[in-house]
Amino acid sequence: MARMSRELRILIVDDDALVRGGLSMMLDGVHGISVVGEAADGDEVTAAADTHAPDVVLMDLCMKRVDGIAATRKLRARPRAPEVVVLTTFDSDENILHALRAGAGGFLLKDTPPPEIVDAVRKVAAGDPILSPRITRRLMDRAATQSGAYERARAALESLSAREHEVVQAVAEGRANAEIATRLYMSVPTVKAHVSSILTKLDLDNRTQIALLAHDAGLA
Known part of the structure; x- marks a missing residue:
């Protein structure tokens, strides 16, 4: 901000x-x-x-x-x-x-x-x-079909909470923080906190990489 x-x-x-x-x-x-x-x-x-x-x-x-x-x-x-x-x-x-x-x-x-x-x-x-x-x-489509990508992505996502899985799904759909907050009945700061936690747990740099991982896992 x-x-x-x-x-x-x-x-x-x-x-x-x-x-x-x-x-x-x-x-x-x-x-x-x-x-x-x-x-x-x-x-x-x-x-x-x-x-x-x-x-x-x-x-x-x-x-x-x-x-x-x-x-x-x-x-x-x-x-x-x-x-x-x-x-x-x-x-x-x-x-x-x-x-x-x-x-x-x-x-x-x-x-x-x-x-x-x-x-x-x-x-x-x-x-x-x-x-x-x-x-x-x-x-x-390419990301989802890479050899072994599905299994690696699924294994990585197992470290997330159920709520974080919902946020990952929304990020993969291209939704902005305000949209995610409305959809999941939470505040925008809470969404940002979840995204930050997801990035840390998965050792990723940004939301694009979250979306790629979600597609690898077949979530979108």
């Missing part, structure tokens, strides 16, 4: 200077959003994050020295890490799954309309996962 009470600070990571310039121009013109820095390769990300303290990193995947997946994994392993939204032209199943499992909170294609990119930045900053609609079903 603290992030949403001030301007969102954005770091753009892409090896194409024209892409960085276009995204910076587009986002800097939006009320409540400020582009605070740019990086041209994945090996520059952690230093740029230290310098600029972004709330959200827009991350390209294919870069010459360190790719976006490795950069996301390294960044998200740090304390108080910013959220990451992958923005790429490469939408293979492997790229999507690797990026999300590395800790990205969103995955968008570069032909996504600017208003949807802005909406995604705001939602991911607020803790809501975002995927390009046309890849969501394909991703979930």
